[in-house]
Amino acid sequence: MGKNQTPLFSTVLIILSLSLQASADSQICRNAVCGQDEPLIRFPFRIRTLQPNPCGYPGFDLSCDPTNQTTVIELPNTGNFTIRGIDYAEQEVWLNDPDGCLPKKILSLDFSRTPFSGVYDQNFTFFNCSSDYIKYSLNPIACLCGDNFTVFATSSPRVYNSLSLSPSCRYVKSVAVPVQWPFFEQVLSSDLGDDLRLKWDTPRCGRCEFRGGRCGLKANSTDEIECTDIPRQGIPRAARYAITVGMGIPALLCLISLVCFVCSKVKSSYARRWGSFPANLPTISQQASMPEPLPNPRLVMGLNGAVIESYPKIVLGESRRLPKPNDSTCPICLLDYQAKETLRTIPECNHCFHAACIDEWLHLNASCPVCRNRPMPAP
Incomplete structure (x- = not known):
């Protein structure tokens, strides 16, 4: 009876282990992508329809557009943005407007309920001017302009004062724009069409990314992270010892040979000059007290x-x-x-x-x- 139960028990264990393995494999967080040229998505981001919930961090949920060619993130109070690029090691992300009018989104920017903030913020002031207003050759924001008005955005105090005093212009709003690079000179006007450069401080996965590891949530946790799969850096201790011995001994022998060669050259040079090499060279203090050698007499070959x-x-x-x-x-x-x-x-x-x-x-x-x-x- 016991002999018949043993194969059955083993079969149950095998089936149970395979089931657990399949369940564990289903929870593995794999990288995902929306389109061919789109950024690779991994923790802390996750694409809701392609990656399980534990594969992302709260506030970093993404989606693909209906054509599955663009990666989209929705920011509260602001709307949808396309993901233009992600630097996981530096913890930075670049966003733009899927509708092609980023300044319109900038006017309603609000990062208070998001994990993001600007890397470089620069204040721009928006003005709505009449369509016939032309001064300083300002660059208008085309997607916000109409038939009877023109919209400008400036960070220059001089242009700000001029537009504020002009009866043809009306102040709209001042916004801290997360520009890609800091402008050390004031910008007269800009169409603000470049990507927004944002960063996140939590979760802190930059160091793990630099080391080549995989950052993710700890098991049975919603906010604690861990770094796994870090590649071994360097070489094993035994190999380092072997390399040290293998390279150290030849290097030492070469050094000894070089010292011997230099000593032989010094000895031969001394012998050629003085006739023999002294057994005991004078010390530094003795050399300092020794008189200077007389210069060799100059041989005069001509006539007097x-x-x-x-x-x-x-x-x-x-x-x-x-x-x-x-x-x-x-x-x-x-x-x-x-x-x-x-x-x-x-x-x-x-x-x-x-x-x-x-x-x-x-x-x-x-x-x-x-x-x-x-x-x-x-x-």
């Missing part, structure tokens, strides 16, 4: 001044006649000789040069720059 002055000098006459007829250019500076210039001649080879040129040359070189013969002092 007395020898150079013993070579004959001539002042070139108007005929510029020289011992060698073809000598007309100084071989050192490559300039032609001119009358009344002082030249110097090397006796052994009779080559002539400007006196200043050959004097400087012979101070550095004890040979003729033309024939390379080493001249002797003149008798």
